Amino acid sequence: xxxxxxxxxxxxxxxxxxLTINCTYTATGYxxxxxxxxxxxxxxxxxxxxxxxxxxxxxxxxxxxxxKETTSFHLEKGSVQVSDSAVYxxxxxxxxxxxxxxxxxxxxxxxxxx
Amino acid sequence: xxxxxxxxxxxIIEKKQPVAFWCNPISGHNTLYWYLQNLxxxxxxxxxxxxxxxxxxxxxxxxxxxxxxxxxxxxTLKIQPAELGDSAVYLCASSLGAVGGSEEQFFGxxxxxxxx
Numbered sequence: 001x002x003x004x005x006x007x008x009x010x011x012x013x014x015x016x017x018x019l020t021i022n023c024t025y026t027a028t029g030y031x032x033x034x035x036x037x038x039x040x041x042x043x044x045x046x047x048x049x050x051x052x053x054x055x056x057x058x059x060x061x062x063x064x065x066x067x068k069e070t071t072s073f074h075l076e077k078g079s080v081q082v083s084d085s086a087v088y089x090x091x092x093x094x095x096x097x098x099x100x101x102x103x104x105x106x107x108x109x110x111x112x113x114x
Numbered sequence: 115x116x117x118x119x120x121x122x123x124x125x126i127i128e129k130k131q132p133v134a135f136w137c138n139p140i141s142g143h144n145t146l147y148w149y150l151q152n153l154x155x156x157x158x159x160x161x162x163x164x165x166x167x168x169x170x171x172x173x174x175x176x177x178x179x180x181x182x183x184x185x186x187x188x189x190t191l192k193i194q195p196a197e198l199g200d201s202a203v204y205l206c207a208s209s210l211g212a213v214g215g216s217e218e219q220f221f222g223x224x225x226x227x228x229x230x
Contacts, residue, residue, distance in 0.1 A: 004156070036221075041223070042223060043117070043118065043205070043220075043221035043222050043223045043224060044157070044205070044207075044221040045221070046218050046219070046220075049218075089156050089157075091156070101159050101162065101170060102149075102157070102159065102219060104156025104157050104158070105156050106154065106155050106156050107154070107155070107156050
């Protein structure tokens with residue numbers, strides 16, 4: 001079935017370090033891909049998205065590129081801040097049949113230390 | 115503009131008791147979702163509404179779970195009776211409408227349920 005796999009956390013980095021959180025997916029169709037972020041005590045927020053192969057989503061210094069050949073959507077940021085500490089979820093949504101249904105990975109906790 | 119509102123934020127009950135969660139979506143959002151999030155896991159869809167109609171409830175355990183969305187606005191998710199394994203966070207989300215699978219979903223803060 002359709003699924004998303006993320007690298008296990010927690011990921012602990014020092015401020016200004018480079019961040020990569022790996023995400024790979026399995027899907028029967030042509031999904032849209034998303035990164036959501038969950039700050040402590042808050043609901044999930046959409047961070048960025050890509051709807052077709054080779055698209056790059058970006059927001060708040062974060063980037064992810066939809067790689068169909070490797071079925072991946074890795075999240076990157078060049079210089080993390082303490083305020084980026086949160087749980088990050090990779091997700092996919094199928095374009096037909098289950099439109100709007102999000103399938104999430106298990107989440108990756110990021111801890112950024114000053 | 116107010117986001118998705120959920121209540122209560124926390125609920126502790128004894129097993130076999132009933133419990134209900136309430137969600138008020140963003141004004142004008144036709145699509146409403148209930149997700150279940152177990153500790154250390156990503157959310158999993160329980161049910162999706164398009165206006166008043168439940169269009170995807172395949173993952174809802176219908177022996178003990180029920181949901182309704184009267185008038186196509188607010189929604190209630192109920193568990194009766196609750197079991198220990200139901201302890202989790204119940205998330206509500208809404209969107210303008212599922213178009214092309216890339217429609218953004220806005221999430222509420224969730225209700226954390228503890229069953230003792």
